[in-house]
Amino acid sequence: MSRLFCLTSLILLLGIFSTELGSVSAAWLKAHATFYGGSDASGTMGGACGYGNLYTDGYGIKSAALSTALFNDGKACGGCYQIFCDATKVPQWCLKGKSITITATNFCPPNYNLPSDNGGWCNPPRPHFDMSQPAFETIAKYRAGIVPILYRKVGCRRSGGIRFTINGRNYFELVLISNVGGAGEISKVWIRGSKSNKWEVMSRNWGANWQSLSYLNGQSLSFRLQASNGGIRTALNVAPKNWQFGQSFKSNVQF
Template sequence: MGSLPAAAAALALLSLLAVGSSRETQFDVGDAGLDAENFNTSDAAKYWGPWLPARATWYGQPNGAGPDDKGGACGFKHTNQYPFMSMGSCGNQPLFKDGKGCGSCYKIRCRKDKSCSGRTETVIITDMNYYPVSKYHFDLSGTAFGRLAKPGLNDKLRHSGIIDIEFTRVPCEFPGLKIGFHVEQFSNPVYFAVLVEYEDGDGDVVQVDLMESKTAHGPPTGRWTPMRESWGSVWRLDSNHRLQAPFTIRIRNESGKTLVAKNVIPANWRPNTFYRSIVQYS
């Protein structure tokens, strides 16, 4: 009988942790039955594949977008606005993929908890989950977690803390948008960093290349220069010469599809500025 209070305290602590920040929530990974070799990103990458089991928690404000800065480890801006609409989620490594999973879209549903509606909702990977409680772990915004509930039971479901869910990868659908680029704060003529944001379709980015409009001496370059992943969905190019804008940007997705945003960054580009473009697929 003496062990019951300790067990109850441990259970209460786990429930509190379940609704903490993705960056602060700390679970014993060993107790969750996880093993590094069990992580399989290929299963999660299949569009409309079989529904896979996962677990979900939530963090931030009950009706919020997740982190206080409305961003996260992917670097996305204003995730409380269209097209994210507060439906973001932290993903553990098989979902976040060292940042290459940023922007991926997933259908999720829950049916085991009595407060669950069983209805499917679409969430976008916007952040990193550092302390997973299962092989696949979605740490949802408070808004996204509540959307899984039956009408009027949003708060009751959130009080469950950790729930079992199912998920499948789907293409992102952002009507009216194709792709956006935010030129990062410290970009300058010899250093260019860009956040790739809300890409319609695959959502994720595995490689970004930049083409200058001309060489320093005038003629067109016709040459792609690979950019390096900086963090999250931010890609950078360190140059040994003054970069010649406008820039055309090419993106390759996990599926192998390539898209090109021609002259998307204008000649008079400025840091801390957002640019969008019509894209050409290949």
């Protein structure tokens, strides 16, 4: 197969993908992908974004850990990326015509004991996706281990409303926000107790966890979110006044 034919096929393939999914970033970028977590993706649960069970949090097995260059100190948590194996470089390892959209749910730490081109795949400044094994095997063969990919940022499609899990203790609400559609990434959060008419700005504690230092016990809780693309949604009275730490609540709003 000629290189010209491969490039022509790739261009046509990109055109098909462009019509199927509304893109957040039209530019296709180069990176590499590996996999982790086992054949059932059980090893991908939890992680640096703070999500627990990726099924109940709305993400399932279509997930990946991002390298430092992409993770952006947790600001990338919840974002979606369309990925396919670059068959123009490793046709023997790519599954022809297959792509997948994954959610950023974890951080792939650097390994400075290994060179960036031989084991230290997530070392800065490399963009890298350490995908769940089932997600990786959607686009490439297991035996490949690592493959070059093309990727772009896309919108996230979620089923149901945005989810809020309230942890912490008195005077410290640590709220995990998950199942976020649209841009997927949250840039700002506000909280309001039912005894106040003022929205309080929350701060990012880590990953997708946002904190408030107010005493909000015994009040129904409302949240206002701003996505990384500027969109804003307000979820009123998501948690009833008898909420308890450790509980999760699903809103009726979505991006």
